[in-house]
Amino acid sequence: MFAGMRRRLSRSAALALLIGAMASLIAFAENVDPNNTGAQYAWGENIGWVNFEPSQGPGVTVSNGGAAGYAWGENVGWINLNCRNNSATCASTKNYGIVRDGTKLGGYAWGENIGWISFSCANKPSTCASTGNYGVTVNTSTGVLSGRAWGENVGWISFTGGASQVQVSTTQDSDGDGTADFNDVCPANADPAQTNSDRNFVALPHPRFAFDDVTRANSDGWGDLCDTDDDNDGLPDTAEGGAPPCASASGPTSPTNADTDGDRWLDGAECALGFDPANAANHPPYFPSAALDADHDGLPDSFEPSIGADPTNKDTDGDGFSDGIEFMFYGTDPTRPNTDYDQCGDGREIASVNNDTIVSAADLGPIASSFGMSSGPNYVVDFDINKDGIISAADLGLTAVQFGLCP
Numbered sequence: 001m002f003a004g005m006r007r008r009l010s011r012s013a014a015l016a017l018l019i020g021a022m023a024s025l026i027a028f029a030e031n032v033d034p035n036n037t038g039a040q041y042a043w044g045e046n047i048g049w050v051n052f053e054p055s056q057g058p059g060v061t062v063s064n065g066g067a068a069g070y071a072w073g074e075n076v077g078w079i080n081l082n083c084r085n086n087s088a089t090c091a092s093t094k095n096y097g098i099v100r101d102g103t104k105l106g107g108y109a110w111g112e113n114i115g116w117i118s119f120s121c122a123n124k125p126s127t128c129a130s131t132g133n134y135g136v137t138v139n140t141s142t143g144v145l146s147g148r149a150w151g152e153n154v155g156w157i158s159f160t161g162g163a164s165q166v167q168v169s170t171t172q173d174s175d176g177d178g179t180a181d182f183n184d185v186c187p188a189n190a191d192p193a194q195t196n197s198d199r200n201f202v203a204l205p206h207p208r209f210a211f212d213d214v215t216r217a218n219s220d221g222w223g224d225l226c227d228t229d230d231d232n233d234g235l236p237d238t239a240e241g242g243a244p245p246c247a248s249a250s251g252p253t254s255p256t257n258a259d260t261d262g263d264r265w266l267d268g269a270e271c272a273l274g275f276d277p278a279n280a281a282n283h284p285p286y287f288p289s290a291a292l293d294a295d296h297d298g299l300p301d302s303f304e305p306s307i308g309a310d311p312t313n314k315d316t317d318g319d320g321f322s323d324g325i326e327f328m329f330y331g332t333d334p335t336r337p338n339t340d341y342d343q344c345g346d347g348r349e350i351a352s353v354n355n356d357t358i359v360s361a362a363d364l365g366p367i368a369s370s371f372g373m374s375s376g377p378n379y380v381v382d383f384d385i386n387k388d389g390i391i392s393a394a395d396l397g398l399t400a401v402q403f404g405l406c407p
Contacts, residue, residue: 029188030059030069031181034143034169041164042071042145044157047114049074052166062138062145062168063187065221066107067098076154079111087228094333099341100221101200105136107341109149117151122406123338125345126318143168143182185223196223197256198232200342206380209366213382215357217349218331218339224256232331233258234268244278246271251278258331264374264387269328273303284328286388298324308335320347320401329387344406351402353382359402367395 032053033040040053052060054072060081061068068082082097083090090096098119099107106120120135121128136147136159145159145166159166170182181187185196198220202213224230230237231254239245240255245267253260253267260267260277265284267277276282287293292300294311301311309323310316316323316334323334332339332346339346344357351359353366367383374381374389381387385395 029172029174029181030061031169031172031174031187032060032062033167034172035167038164039144039167042149042157042159042166043161044073044076044151044154046154047073047076047151047157050079050157060168061181061187062100062143063181063221064100064183064185065223066100067105067109071109073111073114076111076113079109079114079117081109084222090228094336097341100138101342103137103140104343105138105145106338106343111151111154114151115153117149117154117157119149120341120343122343122345123341125338125348125406138168140170140182143170185221186226189223189225191223191225194223195225196221196227197230198227198258200340202382204380204382206378208369208378209380211355213353214355215344215349215352216340217346219342220340230256231258231267233266234331235271240267246277248274248276249278250276250282253277264381264384264389265328266331268331272306273300273328295323297322299327307333317346319345320398321350325386347402348404348406350385351399353385353399357406359399359404363399364396367391367399 030053040051042050042052044050051072057070057072059069060071066082068084070085071079071081073079083093083095084097096108096110098105098109104120106122108123109117109119111117121131121133122135134148134150136145136149138145147159149157151157168182170180172181173179174181174187175184175190177190177192179194185191185194200214200216200219202216204212218232220227220232228236235245235253237255240253242252244251245253248271258266261280263280263283270277270283273284275284287296287298288300294301295314297314299309304311304323307327314322317337319337326332326334326346330350337345348359351363353363370378370380370383370391372378372391374384379391383395384391385398
């Protein structure tokens with residue numbers, strides 16, 4: 001037992017050295033315990049105290065995008081709150097991290113010795129009823145965290161109770177841009193405009209509608225200045241805006257427009273499938289031949305394992321949308337029912353097309369009024385739910401089965 005503990009602590013010491021070496025790369029100033037009263041601890045029922053402002057390492061920052069940095073468990077070592085602490089790992093770890101959706105936190109942290117820690121049942125919306133609708137919230141006035149998280153191997157971690165309850169500053173402004181870190185899309189990069197191209201918002205420019213869609217299934221709260229993929233199209237910003245982003249591209253793509261050529265297929269999906277994201281006439285087939293796509297989800301069987309999808313299951317994550325629709329048109333993860341870890345699952349975010357987070361008859365009306373081909377005057381791409389180029393009863397059906405509130 002003690003030999004195992006020594007090995008774990010040795011790994012912790014190594015990570016501590018790594019954090020020190022990375023300090024200049026972590027662009028977040030911690031904002032925990034603003035009054036220096038010791039308001040920095042959560043309690044794990046099986047692991048003891050977890051310190052969100054440890055004396056060693058960079059600590060934790062809570063901002064508009066979520067939480068970043070490292071917490072320290074007295075008995076379990078480092079807990080990494082976001083892959084953005086070392087963004088090179090995000091692709092291989094499916095962009096894990098703690099996200100913030102208003103007063104609620106969601107997503108996953110990673111404990112080096114204890115595995116995944118879930119901050120909300122909404123990470124898998126179908127589990128909320130059976131798990132007591134658990135989650136961690138933050139008071140936007142006081143900055144106090146409350147509620148509880150669930151460690152897959154260590155049980156409940158409580159953020160509620162006592163003077164040591166974790167509190168973050170709601171006024172600290174590290175970059176001096178006039179927006180407190182707590183609400184800043186990039187707390188260490190001054191941006192008075194708070195530009196965020198992939199926020200939870202879809203503009204509806206059609207003059208028939210006086211509203212915009214406020215549910216984007218693959219959004220994040222990080223601003224363009226500190227986001228490595230500003231449009232969440234699956235291509236890093238460094239690959240876009242200059243040379244063609246992939247071998248199959250005939251020209252450059254936009255780092256702030258997920259569908260540069262306007263053909264409905266996202267730039268990253270077109271590159272991944274060997275098509276041209278800069279040419280609307282060259283895109284993947286909506287349905288490959290049956291010989292190539294046994295489950296008829298729109299993705300070749302040979303490709304699906306590369307994104308973790310099941311080539312024998314049309315809807316791997318069971319969220320009501322086929323793997324192909326998710327990957328090619330929404331940039332959502334076909335293996336995760338809530339790709340962006342906010343408080344609304346992918347299915348309902350796709351189906352809610354108006355300015356609320358409820359899927360209801362109010363969404364059916366705009367869709368029905370836009371029936372027709374993509375070449376027609378009433379076509380609105382956001383209302384083409386299955387992205388087949390025709391707004392029809394099929395889109396109404398996909399929307400109707402998602403009726404309900406987000407948790």
